[in-house]
Amino acid sequence: MTLAHSRQFSTSLNPINITSLSKQLIQLGRINNPNTFSDTTHHQQLQASSLISNLNNCTCLPQIKQLHCHVIRQGLDQSCYIITKLIRTLTNLNVPMDPYPRRIMNLVQFPNPFLYTSVIRGYAVQQNLSEAVTMYGSMRREGITPVSFTFSALLKACGSVGDLSLGRQFHAQTFKLSGFCSVYVGNTMIGFYVKCGDLESARKVFDEMPERDVISWTEVIAAYAKSGDMESAEGMFERLPKKDVVAWTAMVTGFVQNAKPLEAVECFDRMERSGVLPDEVTVAGFISACAQLGDSKYADRAVEMALKFGYSLRDHVVIGSALIDMYSKCGNVEEAVKVFESMKNKNVFTYSSMILGLAMHGRAKEALDLFHYMVTQTTIKPNNVTFVGVLTACSHAGLVDQGRQMFASMHQTFGVEPTREHYTCMVDLLGRVGRLQEALEVVQTMSVEPHGGVWGALLGACRIHKDPDVAEIAAKRLFELEPDVIGNYILLCNVYASAGDWDGVLRVRRLIKEKGLKKTPAVSWVVDEKGQMHKFSPGNMNHPMSDKIQGTLEELVERLNVLGYQPDLSSVPYNASDDEKRSILTRHTEKLALAFSLITTSRDCTIKIMKNLRMCQDCHTFMRLASEVTGRVIIVRDNMRFHRFRSGACSCGDFW
Structure with missing residues (x-):
């Protein structure tokens, strides 16, 4: 009987009817051997194959219940193989384990380890670790030996909730029962320890595995990368016998996560030369590296790479969202808007990237307008990241009332619980406008x-x-x-x-x-027309053009003095003479980068300067006046936001 013919049967069988029918079938002798699928008749085997095929195509609970009815009628409700597949399908459709899947399992008189494991996995997937452990205990009391998939399900569940102690107990069980059952269990164990932050144990598991595959290597490489130990990650990567796209991606994203964009780009280039084709995640990682480098030349190459490997900006949400973020961080928010508007498919990450991009460029009204459009004109619901962007927009524009309203609406209207990042935005918002006592109260009353x-x-x-x-x-x-x-x-x-x-x-x-702490040295950098990066550190006179840079700076200071420029000596945190402070301010890295750019670029070229630390008040005033006397557009990205200086004004409105 086919699925189409099953319309005559009820699509909403309740557990009581299933129980009754099953018992009747057993009493009538419809089941030849309820213990194993392999002992069923040839006819039942054919029926089972058909049922399994139809189960794979089920997309909703009513369809599964129809097939379950056929399972009972064909005398296969005691087949562990069939019922295991049925429960796994219910789990994949996120049907709660209680009561339906659990009762199906309870009706099987002689459950095997795979059937038990399917229920354990179901509870684990649904974040019900206590029931998963209870089921494991029942399994052991029945004298049934777990299989490798049993432990992988339990370890994944422990990792998802960060229960290191319980996971260690299951680790010990694998040795007590059968040692490392498989490479798969070893890999799951590594993943468990990584999620719980115990990298030492993860590495120990890796070292003791008698057999490893590329997943084993990649798990550990990714874990050192996440912890910031890129040296160890690189060492293991080089030892990896065969490097697939996942391993290469782990390295590219690892460099990005640890603020090593040049190394990420170089790694991507090596991957391409090795003949391994990147996937969507790798390309997104490469785009993120270009975003950190912060120059449009790298941005152009990122787009070129995305198109080269067949990722249309209109159709790939991950790539499109990454490009929006990249263009925003490269100082070209207009291009980010173009990408956003061209995308056929958008999700919450797409909107969040665009909102945050507008916010960091001081375009608070547009950021808030886009948020309101998203929540009123689309079905997309905001998430944590969205509200970080919204609150950042309010903070950078000093919109205290709007910021308070947005913060309150997070939970009340959208069900998003405030995180530490959102409280940080609120403290920053109140602090920027000088409401320090209110900001302190927010910190002291955080949830x-x-x-x-x-x-x-x-x-x-x-x-x-x-x-x-x-x-x-x-x-x-x-x-x-x-x-x-x-x-x-x-x-x-x-x-x-x-x-x-x-x-x-x-x-x-x-x-x-x-x-014994070491101060993070200030660094500013620009990329010339040939794509070469030029870095400047405080008072760095090692640059080949240092004499010209110094001369240009002195000339520029004289021109700014005519406009009333006076160095802000309070920007120097040293008890030094005024002359010494003026000398120190002159050597600030963004000023050296500006002088270099004035020498090496044409008058119609926008100057883009990146800095690893926050720009001081004196440099902000200097850049604002320099944009007026030189007639140049100057964009400075520090570690807080973008400043776009044009005709003596800054996009931040001097509120930063």
């Missing part, structure tokens, strides 16, 4: 424990508004949470310096020295 980012936002606001009292509160917590992050000490040092508290500056510097 989750504040992390370093939240306290760091508050400390940064104290630097802007020269409030050492609140700064000391924030710094104290930061030093507890992130005792080795030198940026926190530098921020507090700057707060003391801006308030003229040089004793405070000395105390912090002494603390930095005692801890």
